[in-house]
Amino acid sequence: MDEKNRILNSGLLEQYVLGLLSPKDVYLIEKHLENHPDLRQHVDALQQTMQRVLEENAIAPPPTLKDSILSEIDGLEQVKAIQEASTPPTPPRSTSWLSGLVLSLALLLAFGMYHFYQANQATASKLEALSAEHKSLQKNCNAAQAQLQAQYQFVRDPDTKHIPLRGTDLAPKALVIAYMNENNANVSIDVVDLPAAPQGKRYHLWADVDGKMLHMGDLEDASKDLQNMKFIARATSLNITLEDAGEVEEPTVSQLYVNGIV
Amino acid sequence: MKSFIIHSLENEKQIIQWLQAQDKRAISHLYDAYGGALYGLILRMVQSEEVAQDLVQDTFVKVWKNGHRYDSSKGRLFTWIINIGRNTAINAIQSKAYKNSLKNQAIENLVHSNGNGSVIHELNVNKIGLQGLVNQLEEKYRIIIDLLYFQGYTQREVEQQLGIPLGTIKSRARIALRELRKAFDHNAGVWLMIAYFFDKIW
Numbered sequence: 001m002d003e004k005n006r007i008l009n010s011g012l013l014e015q016y017v018l019g020l021l022s023p024k025d026v027y028l029i030e031k032h033l034e035n036h037p038d039l040r041q042h043v044d045a046l047q048q049t050m051q052r053v054l055e056e057n058a059i060a061p062p063p064t065l066k067d068s069i070l071s072e073i074d075g076l077e078q079v080k081a082i083q084e085a086s087t088p089p090t091p092p093r094s095t096s097w098l099s100g101l102v103l104s105l106a107l108l109l110a111f112g113m114y115h116f117y118q119a120n121q122a123t124a125s126k127l128e129a130l131s132a133e134h135k136s137l138q139k140n141c142n143a144a145q146a147q148l149q150a151q152y153q154f155v156r157d158p159d160t161k162h163i164p165l166r167g168t169d170l171a172p173k174a175l176v177i178a179y180m181n182e183n184n185a186n187v188s189i190d191v192v193d194l195p196a197a198p199q200g201k202r203y204h205l206w207a208d209v210d211g212k213m214l215h216m217g218d219l220e221d222a223s224k225d226l227q228n229m230k231f232i233a234r235a236t237s238l239n240i241t242l243e244d245a246g247e248v249e250e251p252t253v254s255q256l257y258v259n260g261i262v
Numbered sequence: 263m264k265s266f267i268i269h270s271l272e273n274e275k276q277i278i279q280w281l282q283a284q285d286k287r288a289i290s291h292l293y294d295a296y297g298g299a300l301y302g303l304i305l306r307m308v309q310s311e312e313v314a315q316d317l318v319q320d321t322f323v324k325v326w327k328n329g330h331r332y333d334s335s336k337g338r339l340f341t342w343i344i345n346i347g348r349n350t351a352i353n354a355i356q357s358k359a360y361k362n363s364l365k366n367q368a369i370e371n372l373v374h375s376n377g378n379g380s381v382i383h384e385l386n387v388n389k390i391g392l393q394g395l396v397n398q399l400e401e402k403y404r405i406i407i408d409l410l411y412f413q414g415y416t417q418r419e420v421e422q423q424l425g426i427p428l429g430t431i432k433s434r435a436r437i438a439l440r441e442l443r444k445a446f447d448h449n450a451g452v453w454l455m456i457a458y459f460f461d462k463i464w
Contacts, residue, residue, distance in 0.1 A: 011432055011433065011435075011436040014435060014436040014439040014440070015306070015435065015436070017439060018407075018410060018411050019345065019348055019411070020410060020437065021348075026456055027428055030336070033336075037440065043337075044337070044338070045342075045443060046339070046439055046443060047337065047338055047341045048440075048446070049395075049439070049442050049443045049446045050341075050411075050442075051299075051338070051340050051344075052345075052394070052395060052446055053301075053339070053394065053395050053407075053442060054299040054302065055298075055299045055395065056301045056342060056393050056394030056396075057299070057303070057392055057393055057396075057412075058298030058299040058301070058302045058305075059298060059305055060297075060298050060301070061297060061298070061301040061304040061314075061318060061388070062315070065301075065318060065319065066290070066293050066294075066297070067317050068315075068319055069289065069293060069318075069319050069323065070289065070290065070324045072319065072323055073289060073322075073323060073326050076323070076326075076327075085376065087361075104446060128267060200463055205459060209282045222298050239357055246286070
């Protein structure tokens with residue numbers, strides 16, 4: 001509830017609809033919209049309003065533009081079609097010996113052409129496959145890069161607090177760093193040093209709000225990436241306990257491994 | 263009733279199917295429905311008919327190529343298309359060729375000193391005026407929508423040129439949009455009332 005109201009009051013949704021957010025913030029906001037359907041509804045209402053504003057200010061382009069667009073698309077479709085495989089040529093038939101010779105030569109030629117055609121097709125389709133693979137790799141690379149960039153910006157943001165969660169007697173050397181930003185209601189944790197959770201158990205993160213422990217999420221085993229957690233406002237401390245796998249209502253205080261003051 | 267509010271696509275489901283199959287019938291319908299709105303936006307951003315037409319073309323080709331990426335659970339089709347168009351135009355504006363263009367001069371024309379050291383700005387900031395709901399906004403909010411959305415200036419540029427602090431700009435953008443939504447709802451209500459009475463009379 002708090003996270004949702006914080007976002008509603010932050011003005012970020014209006015900035016999002018007006019196209020004023022950085023790619024990092026667009027990424028973060030869209031995550032929030034996935035998690036809160038009523039925020040998505042609010043955004044949709046604003047987008048509907050902008051649609052009206054844009055339609056009221058429509059200007060008809062010259063009639064030639066539509067043809068130009070459809071022609072360009074036709075051209076692109078044809079390029080695709082040419083790259084697709086078509087049927088190879090078939091050799092001719094004849095009866096006399098001269099025709100037989102011609103036939104043999106024609107057949108030789110035909111098979112030669114066929115062979116080269118096939119080789120060419122194979123190369124062309126290999127090229128296309130490589131190109132597709134390259135595009136897909138590039139897409140993955142871009143996506144990974146965008147995500148890293150977003151995380152990096154988040155950590156560098158002056159409004160993002162760095163909260164070290166230090167080990168208790170159970171694990172004195174343990175360390176987890178929490179990054180919390182109240183402006184965009186985001187919190188992520190970086191597991192620097194935490195003993196591996198035994199089989200059937202998981203670590204859980206809790207926020208202490210007025211003496212009550214509120215659940216922020218559970219930790220993925222052996223993840224070296226920043227892990228996104230649920231933001232809870234007015235937390236005075238953050239705490240990680242080791243629990244049995246599955247749903248957990250209350251933290252097991254004796255299993256407190258790390259904590260830190262906000 | 264919907265036609266008084268915004269242009270709703272007939273057979274939108276069919277169009278989305280065509281879009282995802284890269285069937286250019288989608289583009290033909292989408293151009294008819296949304297081409298004008300897109301052109302109106304981009305023309306105001308780049309201030310050149312030729313450039314705007316090229317950018318509208320680029321946009322629809324991108325829409326055709328990337329149709330399979332549109333996810334209706336993430337937002338409206340109109341918004342998706344407009345965002346592609348707006349980003350295409352912003353990239354064009356920020357390219358080197360545009361650095362010393364008309365666009366930069368336009369914002370300078372806005373701002374001139376009144377001799378006492380304070381700054382005032384023009385009322386009609388856009389060479390192509392705006393119509394409809396936006397004109398129901400107070401001037402200080404309308405200018406924000408005009409400059410930030412329809413002309414593609416960044417908030418920092420507006421801050422620097424008009425001397426309005428960034429925080430004020432952001433909060434005005436937010437209020438502008440909320441006021442627009444109120445006007446939108448009010449308008450829809452008025453039409454409903456008119457339709458209701460019209461119905462009663464006939």
